[in-house]
Amino acid sequence: MEPFVTLHSTGVVLPLENVDTDQIIPARFLKTTDRLGLGTNLFADWRYDASGAPRPEFVLNRLEATSAQLLVAGKNFGCGSSREHAPWALLGYGFRAVVSSEFADIFRNNALGNGLLPVALPESVVERISSLIAREPTASFTIDLETQTFALPSGERFDFTVDPFARHCMLEGVDQLGYLAKKEVEIAAYERTRAGAY
Amino acid sequence: MMQPIPRTLFAKLWDDHLIQAETESTPAVLYVDLHLVHEVTSPQAFSVLRERGLRVRRTDRTLATMDHSTPTTPRGRDGRIPVVDMQARAQLAQLEQNCADYGVPLFTLGSEHQGIVHVIGPELGFTQPGMTIVCGDSHTSTHGAFGALAFGIGTSEVAHVLATQCLLQRRALTMEVCVDGVLAPGVTAKDLILRLISEIGVGGATGHILEYTGSAIRALSMEERMTVCNMSIEAGARAGMIAPDETTFEYLAGRPHAPANADWDVALARWRTFAADEGSTHDRTVILDANTIKPMITYGTNPGMGIAVDAPVPTPSHLTDASERRALEKALAYMALTPGEILLGKAVDVVFLGSCTNSRISDLRLAAEVMRGQHVASTVRMLVVPGSQEVKRQAEAEGLDEIFRAAGAEWREAGCSMCIAMNGDELAPGQYAVSTSNRNFEGRQGKGGRTFLASPLTAAATAIAGRIADARIFAGGR
16 A cells, blocks of 8 residues: 655546445446556546546546546445455546545545545535635645544644554554554454354 | 333343343444354454464354456356456355365355355344344344344454454434335335435434334345344444244245254244234334335435435535535535536446345346336346345246347346446446435446446346336236
8 A cells, every 4th residue: 555645736626426336336337356547547537428438527527627536426435246356447537635524434445545535624624625616626625644634725734533542553554454464362362252142 | 119210122132142232342242143244344244263272163154255356257168257356256265264174164156055145134134133243244134123123333353253243332312213004006115115214314323222013124035134234234234133923934934054844833933922012112223104205216315315216316516505505516526427417317337136135036027017028128238136046046037037138138148247336246337227226326336337226126127227217117917
């Protein structure tokens, strides 16, 4: 996992609530056995028309979106299916952070485990960020995971919180399996206490 | 001496599986009793094991099946299984290879116990009260019907469990959903859960585990309880659970992997302790009156957009919240519906009876009873997809397949089918379907397809009428 310390980026806004993981990456693209290559089909059914051509009106197809590493979306982002292909697709496209007022539980976990930072901010702040981007598409934001702050171009900052353990793993660029694997002694001891429970 | 603090069902299961308690800086290490695996969310997890030279720690607590990308088309005389494309074939082959390499038991396509992962776990008796159960699939919440703590995980976590039999978790909040009263004839467990989600919304239970209580929940059969718990995730809940009782124990007795003989008595004594203590409290409580629940149907593009089947589709201009108004407008545009429209009588193209929500034998019996001697409307294609090979055999033994076939419905092989539309079963763009599955997201049942979620009774009544129908007219004195 690539470490995440700070991010300076423009943002793109998907002004929708309850964006489900079937929209982020439709099920027909889940037949892959790889983690890579999903970015092309991120939001496929909103992004491309029936012939496979980009729909010019969709936000990811606008010129200013091409370099943005920050996605701003409505509340309950990532609801529905547990597919980790959703953060893989967002990362594959080039996003490193998503801002929303609320994230679905499984999606948030999956994102954190892959170095995609879910930034939960109050709804009013998300709205301010969205309207700022609408006015000034080149506005650049700064996310600092060390201090857990999100800064507007004006320098105004908002605090957000990330689970301390997930934050540590993201800052260091280490995944969580290494930590779990070191618990072997405790796991084996627990199993001995439960022998015959089933 | 201090009295012990009364605990909820969730708290008991949590405490029981803690290897290491959470601290401010580290999550809890939670032991997993049963890990279910399928072809779509596991290949990248096995790759992690390969990359790091790890083994599957407890193959005896791991069980794999094939369900998502498998075809449900009736098998030809040559027994050939028509997998939809090379990629799906490769994915199925990969699961077979992974299970062989790592010693994980697998029900392959064509084997006698193959089926939807959330159907076979319970029917074979693997799913038991008091267990922690996980799977790389959000509908793992289904198993909570047995008083298990069961939830969906991502593929990285699938690797964690394969390698260590443990997960890193933060303790969730709990929400009691108390449903008292009696469901009217023609109203099912599916209507109950659709009503709940329509009230609290698709994000209404985020961060919470639902504990269902009340006389209407107690009165449900195990299969009905599974339908309710299955869709807990559609309210954003991490899991849904129902304390085990005589209904649970009766269902489990004699199942192939349930405890037997002396072990049964030991297990039973233990299972009886999995009830919320008197005086235990929840972070939130929602109350629902079963007597007021009508057959439900969804009109929009998330499972929270549901109404009574005879109610008008909501009107965006009546909503004060701009964001909700936009969402409703977008949903109605996708569904090509008009504000205020009554869905009863609306023509549909497809009826899908199946999925981990409603593909068990009792679901098929309900639909068959309505369809006996009737015929599916000539304008409708109806797919009946049993949840497992076991459900299929049972239905055939009861002659249900004959009822469906005689009515002009397709009797198919077990699998996720049109719920996930990655296996060849899908809607064409613009088609309307009444579906007993769990998600009406845009494109969920096929790109451009439009889904109305409803109960098996509503699905059967709709198939016959060719139009969305009120199941209560067929329900008689049920």
